[in-house]
Amino acid sequence: MMKNGNNLLPNYLGGHNLLLIEKIKDKDIRKIYAENTIKNGWSRNVLAIQIETKFHKRIGNSNNNFNAMLPPKDSDLVNNTIKDPYIFDFITLKEEYKERELETALINKIRNVLLELGKGFSFVGNQYKISVDNQDFYIDLLFYHLELRCYVVVELKTSEFKPEYIGQLGFYVTAINETIKKECDAPTIGLLLCRGKNRLTVDWSLKSTNVPIGVSTYELKEQLPKELMDKLPTEEEINLYLDIDETNE
Template sequence: MPRQLSFLPDDYDEFLRLLKERIRTAQLRAVLSVNRELILLYWHIGREILHRQRQEGWGAKVIERLAKDLKRDFPQMKGFSRSNLTYMRAFAEAYPDEQFVQQVVGQIPWGHNVRLLDMVKDPEARLWYACKAIEYGWSRNVLIHQIESNLHQRQGSAITNFAQTLPPSQSDLAQSLIKDPYMMDFITLSEGALERELEQALVSHIREFLLELGVGFSFMGNQFPIVVDGKEYKIDLLFYHVKLRCYIVIELKMGDFEPAYSGQMNFYVSAVDDLLRHPDDQPTIGLILCRSKSKTTVEYALRNVSTPIGVSTHRVPDQFKSTLPSIEELEQELESAATALEAEIDVDPS
């Protein structure tokens, strides 16, 4: 095959390489800035809790109440559990200097800081591991391994120029920062916030709609937490159906139906079956509501059933018809509610 003549200049590849590196560096700096703000927020919360415990005698019950109130007002943020508030207090106690938090531990994810608090009690050693994590871009698992292998004692306690060092953009630490769930929940751009507001309003509307049907739905909670292998997940809506004698998991998605939603729903259904279902209960039912600009799609799903039940032209199984709303009813209700809500908050449905 004859070689094609290139219209590109000879130094184009080098120019592209430098440009991509600059983009990655700018992305990492932006992520580090957001992470630092999140860590500072946690530090300020922890400092206020610590101050009130010392000055006003706050006890554990106040922390529990604070966690409930914050989770109620900021339901999309994962960081306001009682245990995490306790970590914030310990974090503020361990690092009383705000400037130090900004310059050092604010450069690593919250999960790294929690592990350091748990595993390293000596302040000097804790600082050393934090600096090394920044310098070499350690992931959380690598950090844990280095602590467990006593790397600090084996290498000495010399501090490097960590404050002037960015972790490499492709390092494990950079990837951890980009994917950190605490940080991504902390970011709320205006467009995303409006879409989330609409989604929350539709979830509330579907809850009221199902309860008003009066056919056996008993509301268990929204953003209902389930813990699997130590990690917390939140179900949009959880009901118990007293006539069917089973749990019903409901997830609402903004946008077109994606195959991954079925996998997520199967995980939730399996978790509810394993964690909440009584031996006398029937298998848990999953209901996925997807709303896009073109069409609202409803899917009923049962655990261990490979063919989706109730997608598009499918119908609710005969044994459920008298107790569950039809797909047509749900689609119509969701569409009418969305239209009204969009008009109210002036959101483009696309």
């Protein structure tokens, strides 16, 4: 480690230390970023992004019932894993978009999504099918967290939070526990991502469920007006143009 008291990272991360000293004046906050840089293996560029998006204010900020539903050791670990809001600034959609459009955009940028979710998340699948009593249900996104040793069910909503969302997500969490969770796995966690929320409404709604659920918001890259989005070429059109251009060379 560097001897200078301002530096909290090993010598080989000197560039990170300079960034921390330059961007963060509060030593306690600087320590949070230093610890998470080591824990998550952040590059200097990723550290800069985390500082810019105020990681220290987002981590552990979700509405949840983890303390009531999980043992203290597990609830602390989960709380330090879930963020609010999640910053998906690598995605641009129309002003009005559907849940499937959001899901598709996230899947197309799954590496960016995993980076924003944090270390330990492993992608299992999207529109993950579960069959219950001869009925099929589909989970938006399913992950497995290697450190928590549990499945994480993610439900996407393009609207403000509504109390009925808790019941739907709670059912999916229970279904995963009953179908694919193994005895060695910890209880499945639900994560509801909404466009906005009223914290008191969420807190009251969480009291109605007996499974661990966190409710967070998300932010996309500033949406372009619909009339402008409609004029932009699609990804397929861009690829076709590039193919034609290469052929003409």
